[in-house]
Amino acid sequence: MKLNKTLFVILGAALFAVACNKENTPPNRQVYEIMDQMARPAINTVFVGSAEKDVFNTTIPSQMSSAFLSKFKARLLALNPGYTTNALGQNADQLSGLLVTDVLGVSLTNPTTFFDGTNILTGRALADDVIDVELLLLFGGPTGGSNPQLTSDHVNENDKPFLTSFPYLATPH
Secondary structure (H helix, E strand, C coil): CHHHHHHHHHHHHHHHHHHHCHHHCCCCCCCCCCCCCCCCCCHHHHHCCHHHHHHHHCCCHHHHHHHHHHHHHHHHHHHCCCCCCCCCCCCHHHHHHHHHCCCCCCCCCCCCCCECCCCECCCCCCCCCHHHHHHHHHHCCCCCCCCHHHCCCCCCCCCCCCCCCCCCCCCCC
16 A cells, blocks of 8 residues: 555656646647846846846846845946936935836826836836936936936937837838
8 A cells, every 4th residue: 555655656746747847738838938027128238247147037026126136236336336326316225226126117197108307117118218217327416417428328219210000119121
């Protein structure tokens, strides 16, 4: 009887292992994997070291702060040793805390924008100059006027106009 129970447990474990192997997933069932998180363009690129890209990209957003916050703050201060506060009044801890969780916020009541001077991270419109906003928050200081050579990538619009109806993206070249 003991042998039968042991055999049953071993057989069950083997079947479970085979069932969990994605190569054995039935053809009508999809398997998804997180490959990249890029809610805020360039943040992952700048703040996450190349050795940790895969770890960051597969970290659940609710766990990003505990895993990466100190690294984000260290990188921020390495990039801008004179950082005090930004145009939003955020100190290094606050900005690092905002950036480390790579999700795109959405507001159901405010305009959809990455930053329009008043609203911040209420979504992201296609024409939002995300990189300039990020550079301004990193290097622009309390007024946004510090380090003007570092607060813009000087790419001020898309190379082709966006469409006015769905799918909204510019037509390909």
